[in-house]
Amino acid sequence: MAEKKARIAVLVSGGGTNLQAILDACEKGIITSGEVVLVISNREGAYALERAKTAGVPGLTLTRKACGGQQAFEAAILKALEDAEIDLIVLAGFLAILSENFTARYPRRIVNIHPSLIPSFCGAGFYGLKVHEAALARGVKVTGATVHFVNEIPDGGEIIAQKAVEILPGDTPEILQKRVMEQAEWILLPNAVEQVCGEIIGTEK
């Protein structure tokens, strides 16, 4: 067991299956260097918040609309992160873009999971099912998922881990999304979180 654990905040927008994969990995001892202490959703009623509640993790909803704009939205998130003394921010299906003003405060301390092999099918406008629709429309035979550090360029930060997933005849965006989650995302993200948390508590010792 690690002596000290990195304090993780997971930012979500929807169903939260990647959040669940992280929570399960903490439970199973796959993640030992960090613990999830806060979940923030930018959508009211996101199912991910139910998952947080079930796991006993505090959940918070902060929307751009309720905050009155991007700057106030980011300021509210930053305050919540600071109040909870967060070491690592995980974007797990968080579908809002964060400005450079935000990302510059946490260099190599924000990670994102993206459902393609970056640099394919990524950047502004590529999120959720749209990514898989684009991969199928282009006719690629292999796709996958990428975990990367977040900087000011959407999906442009340093790559931490990638895993390829086969595209099969008859795939729909929904079928492909499920295969990419099962074969890549839910494995890759917890492993990357453990790796980065290990680096964080290692550097702080």
Ligand code: GAR
């Ligand atoms: C996941 O496939 C994640 O990779 C993707 O949204 C889905 C969220 O699912 N993220 C992006 O497209 C980010 N650009 P989840 O809420 O069940 O984890």
